[in-house]
Amino acid sequence: MKRPSLNSLILIGAIAGILLGLAFASLGKESLLTQQGVYVAGLIGTLFVDLLKMIVIPLVFTSIAVGVANLRQHQQMHQVWTRTLGFFIFSMALAIGVGLTASNLFRPGQGLHLDMFAHAFSGTPIKTGSAGEFFAQFLHALFMNPVTAMAQGEVLAVVIFALVLGVALVKGGDRFSRMHGFLEEILGIMLMLVGWIMRLAPLGIMALLAKLMATQDAAMLSILVKFIAVVIGTLLLHGVVLLPLILYLVTSMTPLHFWRGAREALVTAFATSSSSATLPVTLRCVEQHLHVKPDIAGFVVPLGATMNMDGTALYEAAAALFIANLAGIDLNLTQQLIVFVTAMIAAIGAPGIPSAGMVTMVMVLQSVGLPAEAIAILLPIDRLLDTFRTAVNVEGDMVGSLVVQKWVGEK
Numbered sequence: 541m542k543r544p545s546l547n548s549l550i551l552i553g554a555i556a557g558i559l560l561g562l563a564f565a566s567l568g569k570e571s572l573l574t575q576q577g578v579y580v581a582g583l584i585g586t587l588f589v590d591l592l593k594m595i596v597i598p599l600v601f602t603s604i605a606v607g608v609a610n611l612r613q614h615q616q617m618h619q620v621w622t623r624t625l626g627f628f629i630f631s632m633a634l635a636i637g638v639g640l641t642a643s644n645l646f647r648p649g650q651g652l653h654l655d656m657f658a659h660a661f662s663g664t665p666i667k668t669g670s671a672g673e674f675f676a677q678f679l680h681a682l683f684m685n686p687v688t689a690m691a692q693g694e695v696l697a698v699v700i701f702a703l704v705l706g707v708a709l710v711k712g713g714d715r716f717s718r719m720h721g722f723l724e725e726i727l728g729i730m731l732m733l734v735g736w737i738m739r740l741a742p743l744g745i746m747a748l749l750a751k752l753m754a755t756q757d758a759a760m761l762s763i764l765v766k767f768i769a770v771v772i773g774t775l776l777l778h779g780v781v782l783l784p785l786i787l788y789l790v791t792s793m794t795p796l797h798f799w800r801g802a803r804e805a806l807v808t809a810f811a812t813s814s815s816s817a818t819l820p821v822t823l824r825c826v827e828q829h830l831h832v833k834p835d836i837a838g839f840v841v842p843l844g845a846t847m848n849m850d851g852t853a854l855y856e857a858a859a860a861l862f863i864a865n866l867a868g869i870d871l872n873l874t875q876q877l878i879v880f881v882t883a884m885i886a887a888i889g890a891p892g893i894p895s896a897g898m899v900t901m902v903m904v905l906q907s908v909g910l911p912a913e914a915i916a917i918l919l920p921i922d923r924l925l926d927t928f929r930t931a932v933n934v935e936g937d938m939v940g941s942l943v944v945q946k947w948v949g950e951k
Contacts, residue, residue: 561753588744607838608706649865844937851929
């Protein structure tokens with residue numbers, strides 16, 4: 541009998557996790573079986589995510605440095621860099637446009653009042669700051685001591701250092717050939733470790749989804765059902781229709797072929813809600829299943845995991861209009877353009893960790909004078925929505941690597 545593929549096992553694990561979580565939820569949070577089940581699921585899920593995070597920093601560092609060095613050798617670096625940034629900006633702008641359009645059409649939050657959410661504000665400390673302060677902190681986070689950045693898991697700073705190191709390896713030529721080879725060997729080891737960790741993926745994903753479904757606040761979900769529907773609907777529109785359409789128009793790859801190759805990464809992103817934790821799986825799918833050249837994949841995918849956040853940008857723009865509707869404020873075209881630009885900047889600066897969008901959401905709200913405290917309303921539903929937007933974030937990175945490879949190949 542043929543053994544099921546890892547792809548199939550991950551899908552089975554995801555379905556089993558959702559069903560198990562719903563079973564726990566039906567028993568009630570006070571049930572001893574539910575409490576013990578959620579505890580065990582939490583342990584297993586956390587172990588799986590921690591294993592992925594364990595190799596993220598060395599994987600990002602070596603893949604970017606080696607990717608840049610190899611691309612420079614082939615005189616492709618400028619083409620890849622410009623086309624990658626161009627695609628990232630285009631796809632995020634498209635996502636924000638979809639989010640704003642849907643929010644203007646369906647107007648979630650209209651008719652509800654902030655008073656009914658007064659309890660959500662109590663005891664919730666909100667960190668506020670101006671857009672200028674955020675931008676200053678963002679620039680500061682780009683250039684750090686690389687050892688400190690690696691120790692603290694600051695992926696964006698590691699990416700910048702790896703980019704600079706990759707350029708230095710090329711400029712140094714043969715003098716640094718041993719260092720280049722050493723980094724390539726570390727990258728090979730990291731990819732081998734990814735393969736080992738992925739054997740635990742079906743169990744880890746089942747545990748993460750079981751805990752998610754068992755711990756959702758059903759009462760808050762019912763109150764905010766229209767906003768949840770608009771966000772999930774627009775995320776699905778972007779991820780299921782627009783991104784695959786762009787991919788097909790540029791590369792002629794069918795959506796079915798793409799999803800078959802990307803399934804491991806998309807399910808892992810959905811379960812972990814972390815594009816950084818999913819990065820090892822994303823690289824594996826892009827290189828082994830979708831056949832993107834390692835040089836291009838090693839540059840585009842890690843950069844995308846820190847800068848290309850289609851789902852986060854869409855969510856933050858939609859949430860800003862939702863909060864405005866709750867507060868009875870009608871944002872004009874100029875204010876919505878401000879939200880558009882600020883959401884893109886905030887999404888670029890958001891770390892690839894669960895609920896990171898909540899941190900940058902404050903900046904988006906304050907850019908048009910909305911109360912920063914209102915993010916407390918979104919906290920009970922953020923974990924659920926984070927699963928969908930992270931999957932879209934990761935899908936955008938994979939589509940981007942395929943599109944960039946096609947553009948560079950044609951050039």
